[in-house]
Amino acid sequence: MKAAWIADAARGDLSIVVGETADPDAGSRGLIVAVEAVGLTFGEPHWVTNGAGPLPDGRPRPLPVIIGHEFAGRVVDAAAGDHDFTVGDRVFGLIDFWRNGAAAELAHVLPSEIARVPEGISAVDAATLPIGALTAWQGLFDHGHLQAGQTVLIHGGAGAVGTFAIQIAKGAKARVIATARGAESVALCRSLGADVVVDTAAERFEAVAGGVDLVFDTVGRDLLERSWAIVPRGGTLVTISGEAEDAPSPERARELGVSAAWFIVSPDPGQLAQLASWVLDGRIRVKLDAVYPLDDARRVFQEAAGRAHAGKTVLKI
Ligand SMILES: NC(=O)c1ccc[n+]([C@@H]2O[C@H](COP(=O)([O-])OP(=O)(O)OC[C@H]3O[C@@H](n4cnc5c(N)ncnc54)[C@H](OP(=O)(O)O)[C@@H]3O)[C@@H](O)[C@H]2O)c1
Missing domain, CATH: 3.40.50.720 (NAD(P)-binding Rossmann-like Domain)
Structure with a gap:
């Protein structure tokens, strides 16, 4: 699959690579999502160099790591388990920062990280919420x-x-x-x-x-x-x-x-579902700063520091 990842901790934005990599595996507890949109956080390439890891349990952030941890897409493979997601469900969510993110054609996610996208919300808008x-x-x-x-x-x-x-x-x-x-x-x-x-x-x-x-x-x-x-x-x-x-x-x-x-934000399916309902009823609206194709990921990060940001930048896959 095509993906965008951070290859080298020391080089920050310059180390983002867009290329081909292995498809993820759903594993025993996971789901595979065909990603439609992924939200960007521009500090991400620097978390590694600035020491956002290791986690309290001692795990360092692995490299290479696929960027973009908030996403929306459609379930294409679902391991059996304690969840009620099935192939075809539209979902959005937040993937643990120490696993691969979702700036890719496919992403491995856990049921505890996602909620359903209600009808009436686009993948691009949903990807800004997590x-x-x-x-x-x-x-x-x-x-x-x-x-x-x-x-x-x-x-x-x-x-x-x-x-x-x-x-x-x-x-x-x-x-x-x-x-x-x-x-x-x-x-x-x-x-x-x-x-x-x-x-x-x-x-x-x-x-x-x-x-x-x-x-x-x-x-x-x-x-x-x-x-x-x-x-x-x-x-x-x-x-x-x-x-x-x-x-x-x-x-x-x-x-x-x-x-x-x-604090560091953590996934919460109940809060995600509530936020989606607020988008639907107009209590909150999404402010998109810009939307780019996955191929532009490296350039988008490199140019981010030199421009003002109003709202969220999203990659459409
Ligand atoms: N701990 C967590 O869980 C967590 C979660 C999400 C984000 N973050 C971090 O939180 C920060 C914000 O994230 P974000 O995604 O919202 O970033 P963002 O979209 O870049 O927003 C930052 C905003 O702050 C504005 N700003 C910068 N300096 C300012 C100043 N002196 N006075 C007034 N406004 C100023 C920026 O304006 P300009 O565009 O004009 O500079 C921009 O509108 C980032 O460092 C991100 O890594 C942490």
Whole structure:
């Protein structure tokens, strides 16, 4: 089959290869999906070099590894097991980051990683949800414990995760302040429902974002560091940026009396099904940044650093 993979940990984006490789095997517990669309996360080629592995159990991330861990497609082979998926089902999901991803004609997935795509949602739209929207959900609710009536500051509101985070937080009846860079991204955040949008190229978020209950950071660096000062005692700071070693310091959190967390999104079929239903009923809409063919994978990653991102980039297989 054709696939796009990372060949060399040291070379980051430059090491992405598009070529022919062996078809996956469903194994005893798995399913094989004919992939139709796969969502991209541009930091992925750097997870290896920057030490996203090894996993807590000591497994390093294997190389070569097929990129793109959020996908939508159709089941073409299903091993018997404790699941009710059958050949022909339209599914979407999130594949464990330490196995091969889905930027390929075929992908091996586990029943615990997927949910059905309802009629009315395209494969391209469905492929944006498992990392983009699931990360937003888990950051806001599972780690951020956001409640109706609270105020959340979302850093990187125009990004793949941020565009969903704004909409999901508004759907939960929270007040949303978002940060973005540049007029187009600011307008996008407003169109998604943000109550206040701060253009970080022109103003400091501290000037308008006093008294937030939760900061959900997707940018890191300076924005994350400065956010500690605006989370009050009893508030929460959640970040998904960087690697485990960039996680907020528990000592600092204790001193300030705030909860602070860094996490890696995990598959959750129930949350995926709920997100799909929100797309169908219009509570959230997908913001696509760009769609490319699989053959362009290497170029798309190499050019990603030099351009702004508004929403999700998808490869159509
Ligand atoms: N831990 C996890 O489970 C997890 C899951 C998903 C993603 N991530 C990580 O989270 C980060 C965000 O992911 P993503 O897919 O949403 O990336 P993305 O689509 O590139 O979005 C990032 C957004 O942040 C904006 N931004 C950057 N610097 C900013 C600043 N100073 N002020 C305001 N906005 C700024 C970017 O704007 P420009 O385009 O103008 O730069 C872009 O719109 C990445 O590092 C990714 O690897 C982690």
